Amino acid sequence: MSVGGTFRPVSRPRLYEQVVSEIEAWIAENGLEVGARLPPERELAAKLGVSRATLSQALVAMEVVGVVSVRHGDGVVLVEPAGSTKVVNALRRHAQQLPEIIEARDALETKLAALAAERRTDSDLAAMDEALESMESDIASGGRGVEGDERFHAAVTAAGHSPLLAKLMVEISDLIRETRIASLAQPDRPARSLQGHRAIADAIRARDAAAAALAMQQHVAMVSDVAHLKG
């Protein structure tokens, strides 16, 4: 996808986004290597048929993402071979990456569960319980508890009180969401998932880090099976 975001329902094709694409295409065509220089702004703008202002926006976008470096008085140099930008994007290209997502979840959430067991406050616990109840009632009424599932994991992440790890979770949250939906689509999965959550919550409640880590690991493993079935 272009630079914007996960999804854009209907609206707004920004010119600079298109320009970014064209520049990246041009780079690929001409086989530019790292360190190579793009044409001068004036020239490039003319070639692309846009104003310098718009081209400048596109370059800002590319610079922010780390593809180029714009140097006053010197030129625009290629910093990265383009196409290797955002984590999420990089991954979405290959669709069969579910195992990888599981690995990442295993790494992050297991650690987070252990931390949560050590650091959770009563309100953290309350948030987890609330998510559990939400999931339970949703399942009872025939739902799949997707939202509750998500909230529970978010609550555990929050209870870990580790902003850095939380950030990394956010980084892959989109990917996780997809696996979650796939997982909970299986018949008896919601119930088993709820069960897994309870085990995790209990361990965290008891401040038992090792048990929390283990429970989380098993829970993630369960999701893994489902993901495997899907692929």
Add this chain to the structure above:
Amino acid sequence: MSVGGTFRPVSRPRLYEQVVSEIEAWIAENGLEVGARLPPERELAAKLGVSRATLSQALVAMEVVGVVSVRHGDGVVLVEPAGSTKVVNALRRHAQQLPEIIEARDALETKLAALAAERRTDSDLAAMDEALESMESDIASGGRGVEGDERFHAAVTAAGHSPLLAKLMVEISDLIRETRIASLAQPDRPARSLQGHRAIADAIRARDAAAAALAMQQHVAMVSDVAHLKG
């Protein structure tokens, strides 16, 4: 990091970058919530004392990073509470976050070590050995082996063959680098670090995932002590 890249030796403070900072500060001051609207471009540009073109660049930068959404005919709305942009930035604000970095390393590298033990190829192993030798000779000649240390961990990450986890490591690599330098500055640290690396390498060579994970965990814990001393 600011928008550009890891580091900027000397050059070029771009105006739009400063504008981004000011806008984020303004958002924080006025306690804007997600979904809130920024002032109109014309007004905001006037208030900040820059042209609309420059403000527009700043907004592009913020949009690319996902902080705001610029909607034609509607306005600029806050998508994310700002200040929570790039992982690295968010953390650098507080200086005493070293424990957090250790937690993240623990989570990611332990898992990566285990994966590496299962998946390493001979060339992965060769890269690790090479890094070890480099570190050893550097230490022997009075150096601290910083580069070798970095290369070793990079080799382990590569051996894990998990692009997603590798991406996440890249995400926090800047932070890690800082702790690494601090850690290896301690007198006998380089030698102990090398020892730890050897244990990790041996486990990976033997394809013993559990041992690799354990060795990595201990190694990271050692760094943790140092980091603590520093703080």
Add this chain to the structure above:
DNA sequence: GGTGGCTCAGTGGTCTAGCCAATAACATCG
């Protein structure tokens, strides 16, 4: 009473034109 279309004010999107500032290559001087 509601539904659809119209208008209009406000807002971002983009362009043109121009001058300023940094860089690097080159010419010049000692």
Add this chain to the structure above:
DNA sequence: CGATGTTATTGGCTAGACCACTGAGCCACC
């Protein structure tokens, strides 16, 4: 030959204008 000044080139930024989209209010028409 080296240091230094000059200049062409390139990006940085501004100003002002006009276009396009959005949403709210209004009104004619069911």
